[in-house]
Amino acid sequence: MSEPSPEVLRHPDKQATADAAAAQLVSTLATAQREGREPQVALTGGSMGSAIIASVLARPDHADVDWSRVTVWWGDERYLPAGDAERNDTQNDAAGLGSLGMDPARVHRVDGPDRAASVEASAQAYGDLIRQEGGGEFEVVMFGVGPDGHIASLFPHHPAQRVFDRIAVAVHDSPKPPPDRVTLTFEALNHAREVWFLVAGEDKAQAVAAALAPGADRWDVPASGVSGGTATRWFVDEAAAADLP
């Protein structure tokens, strides 16, 4: 059966976009739990990754989800020590992730240089953990999108895109600082029921249009290379949607 076409959901501004994605996240996770699934979610960094967490917290109905039974991963992480302000998880924590009532044992962070001997060792350990925990069957994978079309830490024309035999891979020489990162591979990211892109701002307009253009090549526009089995949703504000037909 072929995957459904991407759905583009336009909202007036960044806050409205984050709020709409937050409402959908609560509904999707509550439904998954009602249907007997133990949802696993891959979070994203960047501006929208934190905005959605703050929006979820602000919703009274976030209590519809039993957050203690939600397993959390990150699609990518900057290879920096725990607590570094540039880490995706630190930014998500600052947005209130810890206030949702998750079980810390189900919140799986990527090791930085304070815990791993190398970026490669960190990526290997993360991939092993995902396999061991039965991850890799994600309910939702969320992405921010860079102005260059990158998602997670999969950048245009970067060799990390061409790793097919692992769940997570070390990234060196990232064009966006910091240079060292760990990212899930396309192989791993393409095993989600739902894939969501969260994008706001005029600097993202070209990337959004390029990713959604028919025949887009993920080597040039990584955001074109991931889709969900049951849904692929683009939550965009008007500025980011400006170049769409």
Ligand SMILES: O=C1O[C@H](COP(=O)(O)O)[C@@H](O)[C@H](O)[C@H]1O
């Ligand atoms: O470096 C990264 O960038 C993207 C997008 O960030 P944004 O601030 O331009 O929205 C992010 O999604 C990714 O997880 C991250 O590591």
